[in-house]
Amino acid sequence: GSTTSGTQQTQIVAGTAPGFQPFEMMQDGELVGFDVDLLEAVVERADGYTLQRWEQYEFGSLIQALTTDKIDTIAAGMTITEKRKESIGFTNPYWDANQALLVREGSSFQPQSLEDLAGHTVGAQSGTTGESLIQDLIDEGTLKQSNYNAYPKYPLAVSDLENGNIDVVVIDTPVAETFVDNRDVVVSATVDTGEQYGFGVRQNDGDLESALNSGLQAVRDDGTYADLTEKWFAS
Ligand code: GLN
Structure with a gap:
């Protein structure tokens, strides 16, 4: 302190x-x-x-x-x-941000909305607003709890995405852009959450x-x- x-x-x-x-x-x-x-x-x-x-x-x-x-x-x-x-x-x-749906480069799965995540395996970092969106999908029955992987850090979620262990990562737009530049991933859609840091x-x-x-x-x-x-x- x-x-x-x-x-x-x-x-x-x-x-x-x-x-x-x-x-x-x-x-x-x-x-x-x-x-x-x-x-x-x-x-x-x-x-x-x-x-x-x-x-x-x-x-x-x-x-x-x-x-x-x-x-x-x-x-x-x-x-x-x-x-x-x-x-x-x-x-x-x-700072202003929204959420992005991050998928593997070349993936045939190109979710356009959160509802499109139904039946797929989703990752996010624990304790984030991205995780809250996923939790809402679980609560409303769109997504199964077992299809959600929580990670201590976003880079680990992105590695699992590249490896094919998960299908999509829900992550803040500005950080998604950095992963697009440095890793084998692309943004398939953004979700307008109007967040402010x-x-x-x-x-x-x-x-x-x-x-x-x-x-x-x-x-x-x-x-x-x-x-x-x-x-x-x-x-
Ligand atoms: N902006 C998001 C949140 O507040 C993610 C922040 C982060 O992962 N560092 O939950």
Whole structure:
């Protein structure tokens, strides 16, 4: 959790889950990505706070790490949802996303909608909004529970897709695009979910939330946000 140093700077710990390219990933043993650069730039402009270090978790464990004070903020392409807002707070949005249906290159199975997944084997990363869509299909009887494979990390789901162990991966659109560039997969359709990513904070940490929101505004105003978008998303 956060500690205050002599200069009245509160040191914060950020949590993320690498494997979500280009938002957070390991490169030559180093944690890099858009979220990493963005949060660092935001905290630099957030009055009274400095970033002490990054901690890595599986995506599905980040909220608990935050609520139990292991970390002070989440920067992990995390969608702001009503459900999550029952346990944590979020900054203002910093990215828009939808969900993509990712299939093997050359696959004859080209799902055009979630309903098309009926009878097929589906994968997603645990704890994600992609998983929630799949869970809805299971709940309404469209998909069998046994046809859903949950993975700790999306790259493992994509490997299973390439291997033919599953037929489709439900995953955020910007990250799907990166896998299309680097792996033997294609997007067969997108599902318009209108998601927005925010940095997660504890509900009782309104001071940090306000400081991060000011920092976000500052990086938008001074061109840093545009530079980072160019750095990580220009193709
Ligand atoms: N945006 C999705 C979510 O919030 C996926 C995030 C991720 O896998 N890092 O659930």
